[in-house]
Amino acid sequence: MIEIDGSYGEGGGQVLRTAVSMAAVLGKEVKISDIRAGRPTPGMMAQHVTSVDAVARLSDAEVEGLFVGSKEVVFRPGRLVGGEFEFDIGTAGSIPLVVQACLLPAALSSGVVSIIARGGTDVKWSPPVDYLTLVHAPLAAKFGVLFDMDVVHRGFYPEGGGEVKVEIHRIGGLKGARVASRGDVSEVAGTAFSQNLPEHVTKRLKHAAMKRLVDIGQVRIAVDARRGHSTGAGIVLAARCENTVVGVGSLGEKGVPAERVGETCADDLSESLASGATVDEYALDQVLAYMAVASSPSSFLVEEITPHAETNMWVIEKFVGRRFTRRQAGRLIELSTV
Secondary structure (H helix, E strand, O other), X not given: OXXXXXXXXXXXXXXXXXXXXXXXXXXXXXXXXXXXXXXXXOOOOHHHHXXXXXXXXXXXXXXXXXXXXXXXXXXXXXXXXXXXXXXXXXXXXXXXXHHHHHHHHHHOOOOOEEEEEEEEOOOOOXXXXXXXXXXXXXXXXXOOOOEEEEEEEOOEOOOEOEEEEEEEOOOOOOOOOEOOOOOOEEEEEEEEEEXXXXXXXXXXXXXXHHHHOOOOOOEXXXXXXXXXXXXXXXXXXXXXXXXXXXXXXXXXXXXXXXXXXXXXXXXXXXXXXXXXXXXXXXXXXXXXXXXXXXXXXXXXXXXXXXXXXXXXXHHHHHHXXXXXXXXXXXXXXXXXXX
């Protein structure tokens, strides 16, 4: 049995999610101890429990210690299965993080996987749901992982109430992805979204971002203004390049003008593009497992390897051995698998 120290490095919920996802696809038992030990509220919260439960159901696994507040989990996977699943976090916990934990096991399962997930779609410390569709999906497709997502309801902190439908297509195995250069930017796509707020909020988010991106060329930002259970706003931008996609998201905050949120998001995207990196720091965390499981080598250029990514690589290599290498490539780092 593989043993993982849940307090290692960044020590957050990603350690847990990555560990059970890798265990499921590789058929290896794992014990994760000291889960989130350094956090103000140690142990598993609702979205962590839902993530583990989701992967367990996808892999017909036996799980010990699966409850809110648990600091140790033993996960014994069985066979990966397809089918239809529903998961309800019960709070505003992150739906995108639950979906991310499921993507690799679902793609390698015995059939198409359909998921309905309820909770928070756009919350702090988590990628907004539109980031999955605009950035994660095209990057995952480079490895052969294909999925479709429909946002039925948005959910913001603290009420939640979001609902997402995801269909993940079965693949025979992952191929490697080598992205040695970003290539030219063809367009910037995005979504400015709000719920239970005046319609002008999304328009202000959109126009503030577009003003900042005037030198990039074609910019298409959709507006999604809804009514629903919870209240919030934000914007996600994705630069579609010749060889890759680079993106960023920003959530609105009470007292912060919509213009500032849109400008900040656009400025962050411009900064990421100026670096020449072929994957942004948020997507890097998300593609590491794909890189490790793929049948052939993968490589990306990154600005830096964040503590979060370092921790994620450490967890992955507990399952697959030494897979990641790095070398300096001018101002960037080339991160590769062998």
